[in-house]
Amino acid sequence: MNFRTRPVLVYDGDCGICTKCVGFVERHLARDIDIVAFQHADLDSLGLSWAECEEAVQWVTPDGTVSSAHIAVGDLLKASGWQWRPLAFLAQTPPFAWVASLAYKWIAKNRHRLPGGTPACAMPAHLRPGATRSS
Template sequence: MPALKPTLIYDGECGFCGRCLSWGMRHFMAFPKAIPSTSKEAKESGLTEAELAESIWIIGVGAPLPAAKAVAFILKMQPNFLWRVLGHLMSIWPISLIAKSVYFWVAKNRGRL
């Protein structure tokens, strides 16, 4: 069985997204491969243009994980116990609903952040 290779799809044209990606790559010991949503690999991921435009995605780990689920996945990858706990908490209802709402609020307002 081949090893799963998580890949983060992000908005490569968004300055805020690029800064968040750079921060994550600097501060997290474990980080998935990152590709912009306009890349050939992202276009061939099986996600629609609308889905790619809507949020970040983690692919290569079974079903694609969008938005806050993608963030939680990255946190769960970390060797640091506290990051992993935060990732698991973000996956539990009702915290997952709050995390999703916060994610989409930030996404909607990213031009101002």
């Protein structure tokens, strides 16, 4: 039985880019959500795998529906108020969603090269120093 009442944003806590984005979310976006690094999350209870979380940010609704990558970002934006809904629409509606998907994939692949990125961002999470794999 699921006892969550708020959506959960699951991100890569070892990634400098992801951590900076989460800081922005905490300051400017949705207030009524839970945010957790996947390395510290109970992935089984969220219905997520380690591999899914290594691949992209995840959004889990209270009913257990999961979205990933640019769709998850769009869901986060929708939950953040009317002023963010136009960006959510762009992230999730073709043909704009195709561009959002390509941009998300490019950023994810190159995050270690971007400002705020770290060498750890280039490594799979399970190979990073101090990594533990719980699922």
